[in-house]
Amino acid sequence: MTAITLAKQEQVNKTAKNDLSQTNLSEIELTQTVGNIYADDAKMSIRNANVYYGDKKAIDNISLDIAKNQVTALIGPSGCGKSTFLRCLNRMNDTIDICNITGQFTLDDEDIYAKNLDPVLLRARVGMVFQKPNPFPKSIYDNVAYGARIHGLINNKAELDEIVETSLQKAGLFNEVKDRLNDPGTGLSGGQQQRLCIARTIAVSPEVILMDEPASALDPIATAIIEELIDELKDKYTIAIVTHSMQQAARVSQHTAYFHMGKLVEMGKTEDIFTRPSHKLTENYITGRFG
């Protein structure tokens, strides 16, 4: 038995003493989101979003704003729907046949689920970084250049070189790989691979970057580098990040949304959520009583 599970066991015992067993917790009613879902300068707005996987409802009537040039963290226990929600923001769920989405999703007041909008165009504006680093089995250079190439953003080799270099620099990877741009991207370490994936996303110059637990497969040092990077990137890009680590959410984000069983329980400024949570469920989660 590891130390962590023992610690959790203790927590459970404590809550039992406080007369708040786990079953009681989930019975607390989730009628309405508490806190503030609105942002002064919203880049993306989602209203009354529902997502079904076949008959199962994965997202239940969620509304929130994603503030421009800031980091919005989505936290919550496993299976609460935060990744599903994030994938709705650039229509990655379109590839899943049984997935059914309703509600209003806008990017700069433009409906992203409009019939005449090509998801390819949307994904060029809303990039995504995945949980597991997934560089293409190609050279580092080709990995970064791929997006620019397929979108026809460049006219000649010099422009492409420029894009690759600046993207790698922004992702803080250039100095480490500048001598081996033609080596395969899969040969890098895990943290470097994830930064390569970020550079690859930046190279297309998106407006929003979605990150689905970008540091969960990385060691603490690589995680710290990624977190620093996220902090720098928010000056240019709007970022939404799903994370399991509450410390990470507290460190990198300005806004935090707490999801629970497909519902948005609470949303607000990160410092408020972590110091003065209004909802009992949020409090229990961030103090580590369950999750």
Next chain:
Amino acid sequence: MTKLNKNLNGDSNNTMDTISITEKVSLSLKKRHRKEKRFKFIGLFSVLFGFLLVVILIGDITSKALPAFTQHWVKLDVSYQASWLNMSDYSSQNPMTKQMKKANYRNVLKKSLYEMFPDVSGRKDKRRLSKLLSSNAEFTLKDNLIASPKLFEKKTQVWVRLDDDVDSYLKEEFPLGEAGLRITQQQAQWLAQLISSDSIESRFNFSFFTASDSREPELAGIKGALMGSLLTLFVTLLLSFPLGVAGALYLEEFAPRNRLTDFIEININNLAAVPSIVFGLLGLAVIINLFGLPRSAPLVGGIVLTLMTLPTIIIASRAAIKAVPPSIREAALGLGASKMQVTFSHVLPQAMPGIITGAIIGVAQALGETAPLLMIGMVAFIVDVPSSIVDSATVLPVQIFLWADSPERAFLAKTSAAILVLLTLLLIINLSATMLRSKFEKK
């Protein structure tokens, strides 16, 4: 866990009536090891047994095939006399070179032979004597004279092929009168005479690789069938590879999941199990009779074999495409790549090694296929080497089938040699596929 700890510490309450867990485990461990050993032995035995069978097969075929690679030749003292050649009245209107093509070389051959054996008399004996030589010998004389016309009216020495029965007799040294060998005591004496005067020589049989099929075993070669096989395979690969890969990509990446797709899937799997002769019937009924394509042509053979190879390639390609990690697809989609771009710049290159393996299995099957080709007339006796996909042709396995069916003893060796050539061709195809595969995997 706690129980184990207690037992390990030796302070269990009921150690009296139960043996400790460690002992139990070690007991079962022995059993498990025995099982593992037994399984390893069975596995090793199966591998060795299979290997042994292959060695026996190859060894047997090779030993039987060896005689086909040599051919005995005999040295004849030939005199190209004008009277023997029936070329007495050549003039400017009727030039010598033109007459040389029409001259009677059979007569020259016979007369020269009778001069070498002056004591042979009587029609029967003379016929037996000339039967020692291949029926092709007169053409050797003709080619020789046309190549160097100055030999006209002169004596020279020419090497000609011996007959296949004589050849087999010299190679195998069967006792005389053996069934199947038609060599008489007298003929054997003549041969001994020729051998003692160093007039018989065994040479490498080049014509086996440069000639096409023939009724005479000493003249029959593999080239026609080999070219037919290569042309047929070319058509098969050209049709089945793009069609198979496109079909697999569509079914895996683009097709909507519905009843129709399921129905198509089931039918592709069923197609792989259809007896190949049925495809031959289809080829005969539809491709030849309905569309009017030529019979016995590699084009038709290739189309029929494509029908047979297609399901193999589709099934293997789909498995390879399925094995491409979804994270790669997501990464490309997340960058804004269209479905087409994802498929062609990521999925296809990643799946290529598997697809190539499937294609090679399919083509190797097609290379060894006989039954469907019999139905479309590729079993015909064809003496010319096919030069295009609409010429009449036969293929290696059908050639093997035809030779195996022939009564002449020398065709036994030819059959084995043709099998060796077929196996070598398969080996070459497999090797090149392995090389191609590793090239794609490196990328």
